[in-house]
Amino acid sequence: MADKIKEQYPASEILFVGAKGRMEMTKVVEAGYDIIGLNISGFQRRLTLENLLFPLKVISSFLSSIRILRKFKPQVVVGFGGYASSPITLAAARKRVPIVLQEQNSYAGLANKAVAKRASKICVAYDNMEQFFPAEKIELTGNPIRTNIKLGLDKEEALAHFGLAPDKKTILVIGGSLGARTLNESIMQNIERLLLSNYQVIWQTGSFYHKEMLERVKSFELKNIKIVEFIKEMDKAYAAADVVVSRAGALTISELCVIGKAAVFVPSPNVAEDHQTKNAMALVNKNAAELIKDADAINDLVDKAFELLEDEDRVKALAQNILKLGKPNATESILKQVLLLIK
Numbered sequence: 001m002a003d004k005i006k007e008q009y010p011a012s013e014i015l016f017v018g019a020k021g022r023m024e025m026t027k028v029v030e031a032g033y034d035i036i037g038l039n040i041s042g043f044q045r046r047l048t049l050e051n052l053l054f055p056l057k058v059i060s061s062f063l064s065s066i067r068i069l070r071k072f073k074p075q076v077v078v079g080f081g082g083y084a085s086s087p088i089t090l091a092a093a094r095k096r097v098p099i100v101l102q103e104q105n106s107y108a109g110l111a112n113k114a115v116a117k118r119a120s121k122i123c124v125a126y127d128n129m130e131q132f133f134p135a136e137k138i139e140l141t142g143n144p145i146r147t148n149i150k151l152g153l154d155k156e157e158a159l160a161h162f163g164l165a166p167d168k169k170t171i172l173v174i175g176g177s178l179g180a181r182t183l184n185e186s187i188m189q190n191i192e193r194l195l196l197s198n199y200q201v202i203w204q205t206g207s208f209y210h211k212e213m214l215e216r217v218k219s220f221e222l223k224n225i226k227i228v229e230f231i232k233e234m235d236k237a238y239a240a241a242d243v244v245v246s247r248a249g250a251l252t253i254s255e256l257c258v259i260g261k262a263a264v265f266v267p268s269p270n271v272a273e274d275h276q277t278k279n280a281m282a283l284v285n286k287n288a289a290e291l292i293k294d295a296d297a298i299n300d301l302v303d304k305a306f307e308l309l310e311d312e313d314r315v316k317a318l319a320q321n322i323l324k325l326g327k328p329n330a331t332e333s334i335l336k337q338v339l340l341l342i343k
Contacts, residue, residue, distance in 0.1 A: 001078070001144055001331055001334060001335065002014050002016075002031075002033055003031075003147065004331045004332065004335055005335060005338075008335075013072075014033055014034075015033075015034055015035070015036065015068070015072050015074070016028045016033055016034065016035035016036070017035070017036050017037075017038060017065070017068060017084050017088045018035050018036070018037050018038070018082070018084050019037060019038055019040050019041060019082065019083040019084045020037035020038065020039055020040075021037075021041075022037075022082075022083065024082070025037050036064075036068055037084075038060075038061040038064055038065065038083075038084045038087055038088070039057055039060055039061060039064075040057050040058070040061040040083045040084055040086075040087060041054075041057065041083055058086075058087065061084070061087035062087045062090060062091055064087070065087045065088045065090070065091035065092075066091045066094065066095065068088070068091075069088075069091055069092060069095050069097060070095075074092075074097060075097075075098070075341075075342045076097065076098045076099070076100060076338055076341050076342055077089055077092040077097050077098070077099050077100075078099075078100045078101075078102065078334075078338060079099060079100070079101045079102070079111065079112065079115065079119075080102050080104070081101070081102070081103060081104065081109045081111045081112045082111065083111070085111040085112070086110070086111040086114050086115065089101070089111075089114075089115040089118075089119070090114065090115055090118075093115060093118035098120045098341040098342075099115065099118060099119040099120055100119065100120060100121045100122075100123065100334070100337055100338050100341065101115065101116065101119045101121070101122045101123065101133075102122075102123045102124075102141075102143075102144075102334060103122060103123070103124045103125070103129065103132075103133075104125055104143050104250035104251060104254075105125075105126070105250045105275045105278070105279055106125075106126040106129075106250075106275065106278045106279050106281075106282045107132075107273050107274075107275040107278045107279075108129065108132035108133065109272065109275075110272070112132075112133075113132055113133075116132070116133045116134065116137070117134065119137060120137070120341055121137055121139055121337045121340075121341070122134075122137045122138050122139070123139050123141040123333070123334045123337060124138055124139070124140055124141065125140075125141070125142050125143045125250060125254060125327070125330070126279075126282050127140070127282075139333070139337055140327075141327065141330050141333035141334050141337070142254060142257075142326070142327020142328075142329075142330030142333065143250055143251055143254035143327070143330055144254075144330050144331040144334065145251065145254050145255045145258055145328075145330065145331075146234070146255070148233075148234070148235055149234060149235050149238070149255050149258065149259065150235045151258075151259060153235055153236060153238075153239035154239070155239055155240060157236075157239075158236040158237070158239035158240035159240045161233065161236045161240070162202055162226045162236070162237070162240060163226060164200050164202070164224070164226060164240065165200060165224070168198060168199060168200045168224065169198075169199050169200070169242045169243075169309045170199065170200050170201070170202065170240050170241050170242050170243075171199060171200070171201045171202070171241065171242070171243050171244075171245060171305050171309070172201075172202045172204075172237050172238070172240065172241035172243070172244045172245065173187055173201060173202065173203045173204060173245045173246075174204045174231070174237070174244065174245070174246045174247075174252070175204065175205075175206050175246070175247055176206055176247060176249065176252075177206060177207060177230055178206045178207055178208045179204075179205050179206015179207065179208045179209040179210070180206065180247050180266075180268065181209065182266060182268075182294050182297050182298070183245065183246075183247070183266060183297070183301075184205055184206075184209050184213055185297075185298055186266075186297045186298050186301040186302060187201070187203055187302070188213065188216055188217070189298050190298075190301075190302040191217065191220060191225075192220075193302060194224070194225060194302065195220060195221075195222070195223070195224065195225065197224075197306070199224070199305075199306070199309055200224040200225065200226070201224065201225045201226065202226045202228070202231070202237055202240060202241065203225055203226065203227045203228070204228055204229070204230060204231050204237075205227060205228070205229055206229070206230070207229055207230060210229040213227065214227065234255070238255070238256075238259050238261060241261060242262070242309060242315060243261075243262050243263070243264065243305055243308050243309060243315065244256060244261050244262070244263045244264070245263070245264045245266065245301065245305060246263060246264075246265060246266070247265070247266060247267065247268050247276060248265040248266070248267040248268070248276035248277070248279045248280040248291075249268075249276065249279070250279055253265075253279055253280075253283065254326075254327070254330070256289075256322060257283075257288075257322050257323065257325045257326035257327070258323075258326040258327070258328045259323075259326075260319045260320070260322055260323030260326065261319055261322065262289075262290075262308060262314075262315040262316075262318035262319045262322070263283075263289045263290070263318070263322065264289070264290045264291070264292060264301065264304050264305060264308070265279075265280035265283070265284075265289055265290070265291050265292070266291075266292050266293075266294055266297045266301060267279070267280050267291070267293075267294065268294065269294045269295075277291075283322060283325065286321060286325065287317065287318070287321050288318060288321035288322040288324070288325060289318060289322060290304060290308070290318070292304055
């Protein structure tokens with residue numbers, strides 16, 4: 001979003017507000033932008049010292065946000081629903097600064113719901129969000145996706161990039177930058193079946209599990225499995241894949257909708273309001289994806305992937321249906337709403 005603003009308006013000033021200790025505090029700086037961290041965190045669903053301190057953190061972050069707005073003097077504040085989003089958007093409402101909210105999931109988060117009535121526009125990625133937000137404020141824009149997700153890459157070149165055969169169907173397994181225990185275990189527990197199959201796998205373990213998985217597979221000859229910690233060239237990974245296995249995070253789903261790939265989602269059970277299941281079901285109900293429950297994945301996930309690879313008509317139908325849900329111009333659509341408020 002920030003890159004698109006800078007591209008169109010090079011003289012614009014952009015300030016990020018994040019949560020201290022979270023990934024954005026380093027990633028935003030690496031991307032070339034300024035960021036201020038608030039002392040804010042999520043609310044734990046059990047009695048902890050963090051929860052006892054939570055009200056103090058909210059008050060402190062709100063007061064810090066007021067000071068940030070007073071000094072930076074923004075024309076608009078855009079909230080994306082993270083931990084820092086509530087204090088800065090509530091402060092913006094207090095200071096009468098226009099607010100745009102962007103809700104990535106099909107089940108709205110607390111941060112966005114808390115300030116929805118005071119927002120000028122609410123940009124969403126799913127239908128039927130009137131259950132959470134005032135209908136007159138909603139714009140169906142989709143979610144912004146990474147600029148390096150390109151369409152139309154050559155599949156053989158993409159497979160060659162990963163050192164895989166050009167004539168074998170390919171499963172891409174992605175569990176986020178840190179990784180997903182269930183996805184990794186589902187591959188590990190079925191590794192012999194995968195090695196004996198006529199298929200090949202690009203397996204992103206994530207940084208948290210990579211060393212463990214390498215240790216556990218070292219007795220196997222991974223002739224048709226490419227194991228990596230993290231994939232930077234996701235456009236190539238998508239181009240190489242016939243079927244994608246993934247958690248059901250909103251931004252991954254948005255990318256798959258834009259590129260049009262048959263997907264099997266394994267929603268994480270460890271997220272607020274089980275929103276990943278709701279994200280996935282929004283596609284499943286439109287015959288645009290398959291879903292395997294986290295508890296069933298070790299037994300059923302590889303079977304489902306094999307079943308799809310053996311059914312080209314089903315793969316084609318899923319790819320066509322998910323593509324219909326894509327919003328490739330989401331960033332521009334959200335930016336349009338921001339600019340209308342500024343003007």
